[in-house]
Amino acid sequence: MTSTPIHDASPAFGLLLDVDGPIASPVTRTVAIDSIARDLAGMANRGIPVVFNTGRSDAFIAEQVVPRLREFGLLPGTPVFTISEKGAVWAAVEPDGLGEVSIDEELALPPAFGADVAELIRERFADTMFFDHTKRAMVSAEMRVGVGSEEYWAAQKEFDAAIPALIERHGLTGVRIDPTIISTDIESDRLGKDLGARRALELLAARGVEPRSWYTMGDSRTDYAMADWLHGQGRRVTHVDVRPADGVPETDYTVLSHDDEVHDAAGAHFLTRWAADVA
Known part of the structure; x- marks a missing residue:
């Protein structure tokens, strides 16, 4: 792993990730699979934007996600953010915690x-x-x-x-x-994963980062809203559904799922695949 993060204004892709299900186990409510934290930290250190787009609070990210990323070597200054409470709260993610937390009081x-x-x-x-x-x-x-x-x-x-x-x-x-x-x-009713997607692009634009494509990932039908929004903005996007039993809707973009695994086990599979592409 590099000792300083790679800064790429146009990385090959960005990750926009629901947390419960794809990243954190819905059973333990923790990042229980080591490879998830390893691959997220490794990709972020290589300049891949990692944005958590979640209904969870910023405190959950700080307590359950950040320590795992730090454990696997997340470096300061990487393009990692949390957009919490479906777009109402957001902050940068650093190895030692969250940056300044912003709240849309309206x-x-x-x-x-x-x-x-x-x-x-x-x-x-x-x-x-x-x-x-x-x-x-x-x-x-x-x-x-x-x-x-x-x-x-x-x-x-x-x-x-x-x-x-x-x-x-x-x-x-x-x-x-x-x-x-x-x-x-x-x-x-103004909150949603689409609002989170918009905030993600704004946060990255403020750092001069524009991914050439996106992977989104979620475990419910409402998570498709982030891919819908990105596609509507003309971005190349592929969505991963880690719990397709709810039904996969017709979309104008590619939707992937795992044949055998669900939730964080499925999430881990795709993250490892993408991390290998970056490496």
């Missing part, structure tokens, strides 16, 4: 609403889920580690059904309820 839900959701969880759903206190703009409830999926999904349906009344009580408009296999996000 997209943040009121703290009083979040407090009511936290109270709802404490009163009725504490056995199956917890309130994510690290979110700055969204309001999120997440499945407790160790709870079975079927048990959580049953509770999640009841939780999701209780949220519209709270939204109405606070007089909120333009708010979306977005359930996933391990969480429910309550968020501005």
Whole structure:
């Protein structure tokens, strides 16, 4: 591995990556596969932009992702960023943590609403889920580690059904309820992986970096929005779906999936392939 990062204004490709599923295990909520961190750090050190485009908080990236990248030799000054909470929060990623964290306050839900959701969880759903206190703009409830999926999904349906009344009580408009296999996000309907993609290009442009093509990766249908946006902007893009059981839509760009593996095991496969191309 090089001792200083390679600075390439026009790298062969950039990576725009969902975190839960492709990078972090949805079971352990950690970067559990060593090759993922190894390949991401290696590609970043060689000038490949790595942008996490996630619903996770910046705190999750700092606590679960950055230490793994540092462990495998991420160098200072590489083109690595996190775009968290589906575009509401963003920061540069360095080996020792995150740079200055930026927040789009216009997209943040009121703290009083979040407090009511936290109270709802404490009163009725504490056995199956917890309130994510690290979110700055969204309001999120997440499945407790160790709870079975079927048990959580049953509770999640009841939780999701209780949220519209709270939204109405606070007089909120333009708010979306977005359930996933391990969480429910309550968020501005202006957030999304397409907004994250736009912010990614802005952050790289500020450093004078313009990848010649893109790989995007996700585990749900909503993750296709980042590839859709890039394609709509005239960028060459290939999307990797690490959980294609949800159904692969018709697209005007290439979609890849693994024949046998899903989630982070599939993500690891493609990252190793791309890292070999760079090396």
